[in-house]
Amino acid sequence: MEKQYNVSFTYMDQTIDSFYVSLPDEKLNLEQTLSYLEEVSGLQFIFVDEKYISIKEKANNPILCGYLIDLDSGEPITDALVYAGEKFTNTDEKGYFELKAITLSQEVLVSHVSYNKTALETNRSPDSQEECSKFYLQKDIATLQEVTVHSYITRGINKKIAGEIEVEVQNTDILPGLTEPDVFFLLQNLPGIQSGNETVSDINIRGGSNDQNLVLWDGMRLYQTGHFFGLISAINPYTVQKASLNKNGTSAEWGEGVSGTIQIETPNKSPEEFSFQAGSNLISADQLLQLPFGKTSLTIASRQALSGLVKTPTYEQYFDRAFRNSDVINNRPSSQVINSNEQFNFYDLSINANHEFSSNSELKSGFLLLDNSITYRESAVVDSKITSKNSSLNQGSYSGYVSLKHRWNDQLKTQFFGSMSNYQQKSINFDVLTGQEHILENEVLETNLKTVSHYYINENWDLSSGIQFVETGIRNLRDINTPDFQSLSKEVLRTTSFFVENNIKFLTNTDLILGVRTSYFDKIDVFRIEPRLSVQVELSESISAEFLGESKSQTTVQTVDFQTDFLGVEKRKWELINGKDIPLLTSNQASIGINYNKKTLLLSLEGFYKEVDGIITSSQGFLNQYQFERTAGSYYSNGIEALINPKFGQFNSWLTYTFMNSKYNFPELSTPVFRNNFDISHSLSAGLSYKLRDLEFSSGINYRSGVPYTGQSGVDQNKQEIIFDSPNNLRLPPYFRLDLSAKYSFRITDKIKAKCGLSIWNLTNKENIVNGYYQLQNGDVDFVNQLALGFTPNINFRIIYNP
Structure with missing residues (x-):
């Protein structure tokens, strides 16, 4: 029938x-x-x-x-x-x-x-x-974490209680300069989030350096977040269901990340049917396969650079941006060394598996592999003979996790989580003129075990608690053959934490999240108690106010010993606190904000104060008189973040503005108090998007103050050193960028859908200087500019098959 x-x-x-x-x-x-x-x-x-x-x-x-x-x-x-x-x-x-x-x-x-x-x-x-x-x-038995602001800037970005910003990555409208939903670039459209050097891997939250951010993939910490050594995200955007950002008021469940927490989540729901999609832009190609097997499902995704097949103009732009002013690109006219045969590649692979044992139990696991590599040849005439040597840099991660959730009854739900992360970076740098071989290695191995329980006392009261054990080991190697020198360090830290958090709704208009996290750090024998607070009050149907506060700590930092380390490309290496020259990082932060959200208009205003203690000079990337100093200090940041988001029919527009004042305090330096390297006083972004059925357009501008740098007044001829002025006494020129994007979706057949997009990054080809410093060359002082991307177009095409 x-x-x-x-x-x-x-x-x-x-x-x-x-x-x-x-x-x-x-x-x-x-x-x-x-x-x-x-x-x-x-x-x-x-x-x-x-x-x-x-x-x-x-x-x-x-x-x-x-x-x-x-x-x-x-x-x-x-x-x-x-x-x-x-x-x-x-x-x-x-x-x-x-x-x-x-x-x-x-x-x-x-x-x-x-x-x-x-x-x-x-x-x-x-x-x-x-x-x-x-x-x-409605999904999830927890009903307290309500969305307070829908379509924050654009559709798919929502603001939740506790100040958390949640991005539904696959459902966001198109944003300027992007053809694909890159998670980290999406977050940079939010107030208070900047990348001082215009990269993905360097996200500065309220004056903090990038290593002060906790980045999680399905609850597992990532120590590597960028491909192309920072220019694009290391996470395949089509594997991400949602991403969330906490600048303050972080849940007591999470430690580390004294500046902010970024959580990236893959889909929890198992696909019911086989599906496949593949796409490419002018830099990389990717594939995603979803396989259902009854109550078990498997998702496999991979992405790889196109450089092995074709080097597009867009790829050349990114290559020049990534390796300019490094050993890879030798652009010194007087140099006797010729670089050639540069070969660069990156790829990532992710595998996720879901299994439902029953309606009350589910298992989820995942594996992530990331890799970046560059090799090149240095040639020179030595003793009347042509000598060539290959130098290389490899950066990669492999990580895996398993998560088991079980609901015991209507009120109690538990989760067990375990993960292992391994990050490695290794470089071999040959000097063909001297015969010197310089090997550098940096490795992080981390194991994480955690149990969390949620007890729903009633529909207005949720109590959660848990225990977490983290073991972090970091190894650093420096090996030089001429002169013979070797340095090897291995550090291990075990952290045991307990956390408890109350999520209560009372007086019909007030949500209170009050938590505390306690941690014991065995290596330095320190015990900390860190309170977390979030209060959300609905003053009227369209007006709400929030107060957020937190205390946090952090056990790992990224440092720079020499600007030429790791070929001058990825100069930073991870190090572990030791209670001596690398103290435990601690932070205290408070903010108060107000939101107006009615029909087609959203207004948001937030003031904040943040203080971070225990930072060291080598983690801040100094390129002045403090470049080779190593001492501990602190910084503070205060400021205001504002958002205006009007909507008119199919038009959506936004304007964000951030004012920030941030300063260092290093008591042991000759000038203890001066501007933070990431002190961007004024930043403004404005955008407009329009959607007509399956066609989307978006354009926007980004403007911000130039970052601080240190001036100079000459050269000390006796010491052959630059005489620097007061630290960070000058600013680079302001940064300005205009971007455009367009995207069109259409069906080829009933089962096959296609998407194509066009983006133009820096339409006006504005020459933006994102960093600048002085260096001594043959007795003269040269100013080195690090330029951002110029006019950079990109296109993408994608096929999606759903039977």
Whole structure:
């Protein structure tokens, strides 16, 4: 019948397996055939829609049937427990269920690990002949973390209680300069988030250096976040479901990251059907495959640079930006060394697996592999002979995790999480003129174990607690053959933490999140208590106020010994605190904000104060008289962040502005107090986007003050050193960039969808200097400019197959 009439039947096996009937006459139409079957079997055939027909028992055995549907995605909810008294059943792959022999007085409940426990409102008699109803469920049994501001800047970016900014990566509207939803560039459109040197891997949050950010991938810490040595994200954007940012008021569950926390999450929902997508831009190509196997699903994604096949003009722009002013590109006219045969490559691979043991238990695991490499040849005439040597730099990570969630009852849910991360960076630098071989290695190995429990006391009170154990080991090697020198250090730190947090809603308009995290650091024998606070008050239907505060600590830093380390490309290396020359980093922060959100207008204003203690000079990237100093100090930042976000029909616009004042205090330096290297006093971004059916346009500008640098007043001829002025007494010229983007989606067939996009980065080709410093060359002082990307177009094309 399904083949003859192009319909599908939905039924429980036990409903029909006791009936045997003669084949109906093929000349009958669908309605006549169903009437015949009802007559000979006593079953009911009910049209769910024009195509789907439900089969259920009749008469003396009352039945309630229905479909459970996800409220947000519209997808069916499988393997949910539906019960009334002692009667129970599970939903099938279409979300369908049947409950037999229930009475009008019985409450029908639904239970699922990923959804709120729900009582179904049937509004009809169980033996009604009406079509089966559709019931829509809201994900996650926790209901306290509400969204306070929808479409923060643009669709897909929301502001939640506790000041968290959440980005639904695959659902965001197009942003200027991007053809694809790069997670870290998306976050840089938010107030208070900058990249002083216009890279992905260097995100500065309220005056903090990049290593002060905690970056998590499905709860696992990443020590490498960029490809092209920082210019693009190391995370394939099409594997990301959502990303969230906390600048303050971080949950007590998370330690580390004294400046901010960035969480990147892959999809939790298992795909129900096979799907495949592939795409390419002018830098890289990627593929994503989703494979369902019943209650188990597998997602495999990979991405690789196009440089092995073709070097596009966009690739050449990025290559020049990444390796300019490094050993890779030798642009000194007087140099006797010629560099050639540069070969650069990057790739990433991610594998995610989900398995649902039951409606109350689910297992998720993931593996991530990242790699960047550059090799080149140095040639020179030595002793009347041409001598050539290959130098190289390799940077990579491999990490994996496993997460098991179980709901014990309506009020208690637990999670076990375990992960292992390994980051390695190694360079071999040959000097063909002297024969010197310089080897540098930096390795981080981290193991993380955590258990978390959530206890839902009632609909307005959620209590969570947990224990975490982290072991971090860092190894650094420097090996030089001429003169013979070797330095090897291995450090290990074990941190044990306990955290508890209350999430309470009271007075109908106030949300309070109060938590505390305690940590013991065995290597330095230090115990810390770190409170966290978030208060959200709805002053009216359209106005809300928030107060956030936190105390945090951090055990790892990135330092720079020499600007020529790691070929001058990725000069930073990870180091572990030791309680001596690298103290424990600690921070205290408070902010207060107010939001106005009504219909087509959003206004947001937030003031903040932040203080970080325990920073060291070598982690701040000084290029002045303090370049080779190593001492500890602190910095503070205060400022105001503002957002204006009006919408007009299909037009969306935004204007963000940040004012910040940030200064260092290094008591042991000759000038202890001076401007922070990341003190960007004024930053402003404005954008406009328009969507017409499947076509999207976006344009925007970015303007900010130049970063501080140190002037000079000459050369000390005796010491052959530059005489510097007061530290950070000057500023580089202001930064300005105009970007454009366009994207179009269309269908090739019913099962194949395509997307194409165009972006132009720095449309006006403005020469922006993102860093500058003085260096001594042959007795003369030269000023070195580090330039940002110029006019850089990019295009992408993507095919998506969904059967």
